[in-house]
Amino acid sequence: MPLYDYQCTSCNHQMEKLQKISAPPLTDCPACQAPALQKMLSVPGFRLSGTGWYETDFKTGAKKNLAGGDKAD
Template sequence: MPIYDYQCTSCNHQLEAIQKFSDAPLLECPSCKAPELKKLLSMPGFRLKGSGWYETDFKTGAKKNLAGGDKSE
């Protein structure tokens, strides 16, 4: 589930909320209780783990290890 950043336009309180895509946006500020929360634009954060899934998953033969260069065994 994505993490959304919100800021209250009344008291400038900022918070993060984990919500589903289908959830309605938050409206009430937990700090001042005013219905003034607005979503902020933020950078998505994610990490690609593994041993080169982007390079090796769909390639075969000599094309399989392009990042290895001219390694000799």
């Protein structure tokens, strides 16, 4: 389940909430009880780095060269 950041537009209270993607967004602030919570944009908790995945990573034999022509050695 994703972790969402919320901020109250009334009292500026900030909080995080673990919710299902299908769950409706929260609206009531737990600090001031005003219906003024808004979801904030936040950075994901993971980062993809490195050279990446290639179609040849887990293929063997003749299946290795699917995207391009022959390489000259």
